[in-house]
Amino acid sequence: MANEEFPLKKVCIICAKGSIEDVYAALVMGNGAVMEGIETKLFFTFFGLDAITKKTMNCLHTGVTGNPAMRMPGGLPFPTLLGVIPGVEAGVSAMMRSQMEKLDIPPVKEFLEMIEAGGGEVYACKLAMDMFKLKKEDLWEGVKEVLTVGQFYEKCGGLQTQIIFT
Amino acid sequence: MAQKIFAGVTVDVNEEGYFTNPAQWNKEMAIEIAKEEGIQPTDKHFAVLDFLRERFAKGETLTIRSVGNSGIIDIKGFYGLFPGAPMKKAAKIAGIPKPASCV
Numbered sequence: 501m502a503n504e505e506f507p508l509k510k511v512c513i514i515c516a517k518g519s520i521e522d523v524y525a526a527l528v529m530g531n532g533a534v535m536e537g538i539e540t541k542l543f544f545t546f547f548g549l550d551a552i553t554k555k556t557m558n559c560l561h562t563g564v565t566g567n568p569a570m571r572m573p574g575g576l577p578f579p580t581l582l583g584v585i586p587g588v589e590a591g592v593s594a595m596m597r598s599q600m601e602k603l604d605i606p607p608v609k610e611f612l613e614m615i616e617a618g619g620g621e622v623y624a625c626k627l628a629m630d631m632f633k634l635k636k637e638d639l640w641e642g643v644k645e646v647l648t649v650g651q652f653y654e655k656c657g658g659l660q661t662q663i664i665f666t
Numbered sequence: 667m668a669q670k671i672f673a674g675v676t677v678d679v680n681e682e683g684y685f686t687n688p689a690q691w692n693k694e695m696a697i698e699i700a701k702e703e704g705i706q707p708t709d710k711h712f713a714v715l716d717f718l719r720e721r722f723a724k725g726e727t728l729t730i731r732s733v734g735n736s737g738i739i740d741i742k743g744f745y746g747l748f749p750g751a752p753m754k755k756a757a758k759i760a761g762i763p764k765p766a767s768c769v
Contacts, residue, residue, distance in 0.1 A: 528769065
């Protein structure tokens with residue numbers, strides 16, 4: 501079978517969005533790859549930079565307006581108009597984070613540290629940093645390097661490698 | 667169901683070599699399975715194996731994070747003890763089923 505003959509050796513994950521669900525999709529995929537012994541590289545760009553910026557990384561939000569999959573506890577649809585009330589987004593986001601904690605899903609910083617402890621590498625996008633006027637010292641200490649897209653692609657070479665865009 | 671012989675005893679395993687009955691496991695077997703995985707087990711290894719077996723017996727989900735918070739070893743050390751895929755390797759050596767956890 502092809503997937504036994506050619507197992508995945510490296511995954512390169514790009515995270516370009518900063519909401520809880522987008523960032524955690526990247527972190528769960530990344531950490532999962534590290535746990536399998538797969539070489540793992542995570543590249544954060546645009547709003548995804550929030551996940552590796554010291555100030556923002558542990559207080560990410562989820563969008564509560566215009567999200568048709570958002571439900572109230574109990575399963576009723578979450579009215580978009582409710583989402584515009586100040587504090588609702590923060591409340592829903594805090595609730596989501598506490599639900600994840602119950603499943604032993606760590607906060608963003610700890611999750612990144614787990615990935616790093618297993619040998620995964622975390623990179624930031626130079627262009628997006630210039631755009632948001634961020635400096636290397638604004639980022640979490642574990643960020644290995646600030647890269648151009650070309651430098652990132654150089655790291656993505658090799659057989660049995662996949663690039664995943666979350 | 668497949669069977670394998672470890673330390674002279676026939677045990678039940680699944681197609682990937684994980685024990686299907688953790689009660690059949692003992693430390694001599696663990697040493698043999700560890701060797702198959704290229705690991706020379708130390709006391710530290712056994713402390714982790716005991717922790718995983720205990721948690722499994724309680725029906726708890728096994729996660730890398732829980733090992734890191736066990737007080738036995740940090741996550742980096744866990745990757746060092748069972749290089750490559752630590753959770754899977756440790757579960758196999760500990761004689762428990764393959765962990766069904768994503769974190």
